[in-house]
Amino acid sequence: FVQSGIRMRLYSHTSGLKVVVTSAPGPQIDLGVSLATPATDDSGLPHTLEHLVFLGSQAYPYRGVLDLLANKVFADGTNAYTAQTETVYTASCHSREGFTTLLPIYMDHLLRPTLSDDAFHSEVYHMNKDNEDTGVVYSEMAARQEKDWSRLWRACLKSMYGDSVFSYDSGGLLEELRTLTNAKIREYHSRYYRLDNMIMCVTGSIHPNEIFEALEPWMDTWAPATPTPERPFTQSLAALQPLTGQSTVEILFPDGDDESPGSVAWVSRTCRYGDFVEVLALEALLELVCDTAVAPLRRALVDAEDALCADLAWDVDEGPEYLAEIVMQAVDPDNLLGAAEALRAELAKAAGDADLFDMASPSSRLRKIIENNRWAWISTLENGSSLHKEIVHIASAFSCFAASDDAMTLERACRRADDYVTLLSKPTEWWQHLFTK
Ligand SMILES: [Zn+2]
Incomplete structure (x- = not known):
């Protein structure tokens, strides 16, 4: 294809x-x-x-x-x-x-x-x-x-x-x-x-x-495939139970009276392999709230006078299920739980701000982010080495997590440039719902 x-x-x-x-x-x-x-x-x-x-x-x-x-x-x-x-x-x-x-x-x-x-x-x-x-x-x-x-x-x-x-x-x-x-x-x-x-x-x-x-x-010297080869992740995937509620875990490192700064990681289980549009949307949303001086989380947690951390990082970790992750870096070790609470509160505040997800407005940052990500993806494909890296990534996930070896799934996983276009037409409520979820 x-x-x-x-x-x-x-x-x-x-x-x-x-x-x-x-x-x-x-x-x-x-x-x-x-x-x-x-x-x-x-x-x-x-x-x-x-x-x-x-x-x-x-x-x-x-x-x-x-x-x-x-x-x-x-x-x-x-x-x-x-x-x-x-x-x-x-x-x-x-x-x-x-x-x-x-x-x-x-x-x-x-x-x-x-x-x-x-x-x-x-x-x-x-x-x-x-x-x-x-x-x-x-x-x-x-x-x-x-x-x-x-x-x-x-x-x-x-x-x-x-x-x-x-x-x-x-x-x-x-x-x-x-x-x-x-x-x-x-x-x-x-x-x-x-x-x-x-x-x-x-x-x-x-x-x-x-x-x-x-x-x-x-x-020629290799035995043919067994009729039903083990697919290592299929069963574990099917058995994955959804998480209910939220929890906080505090880790003392290396011991309780160390003076070095701490970190706060916020992690959420999100969509599964195959939700190709949603995962691109998640990346755009994390960029929207964390990156640049106008992003709400950065304004409140990093750039404010009473800043709670020195920097914010985010990632969407690829697996059979995608994990969304935000990390507050260089946090006062005596206020780790307070910083975690503030991060949660800022996320809730952002979720309630419909303007943030409105792509119809000419100044929409979300629209800009999606357009930029689409161009970045297209330019990745134009360079042989970065193209290869992406293909290995996509093929590897397909081989590990797809329900079957059907080539259509692989083709679907490669349709990213079109998926960005799909995102551009999603209504405010769709974005807000995804962010809240
Ligand atoms: Zn090694």
Whole structure:
């Protein structure tokens, strides 16, 4: 299908592998491979596995082979990240030959990593001769775990979802990393690193046949998809109960008499995957109330004489359900609950101000925001690298959260430029209702 002048094709292989090929001019070819990797506890299985796949595969059982080869043919080497729901592997290449050489080698690492005990020992966790906890992943998480933003975000997810795949730490908590075993990682790998749990995005000027020819010898040795592959999030999504009421959680960090400033995070569970118009509306609404000197929340909380915080940040966190988030930064630690109350009161006040949501007025800020966001989206599509990033994002969410592999859902998810136009015709009451909700 074609969206905003971009031609995308979705292919499904008998193995269950889905491949999205997007034409883009220029010599660069970008690869993004996403796997749905639910965190089933706080032991960091998705993240530790992400580290281990780079340390050797059955056909290339040596640490660093992938990077060595990547350096020969790839401009920017290989990279990866673990998010709450998916793990994404990327590479970027400046020639078609380089790309087709590296693709099967990369796939061998992803699907047939050696996962040796030695690699686990050095890369994940071990105790050194001085009885100190160490390991690459362990040290990475030790540097992160007690950071205020990390604790704040974990507390938000726990309040929203209790103990579930939507709130466990995909990176791993230290206490659980210390008892994690390589056997558990191997088991996790065989459960989720399957072709029928994977979507591959290739963006650039390459013919789809070249991609499939490069993969074919490697794919021939792979068993066909099971008739009903596990869709890791479908069940958890169906079981999600709506939240009733609101709650406040206070976290003392690192202890009660610390003088450093605090933060207040306001989080709300909002629409679900598939509500593509609503999520764009949410972003526009948060921008409307938080950004620039005329935004009501900023005026009342940051720029006022009796300011309660030094800055405001907002985000819409993508997942099976979108989380709207506002963070007050540098808040007086003795007045955290007061600041939280003031934020709630300002949100309620904004919800009652119909003028804020009236797009008919010539000076409507909401209209301006939507028009600007639409142009920003269109210009994103005009740049090969940012286009690829967005496609990986969209394809990954489609693969993780859509009810089926129907290409129409993917096409729908890409229709963002039209969705902004739809928003421009929404009446004041629609906006006000969404904001209040
Ligand atoms: Zn890491």
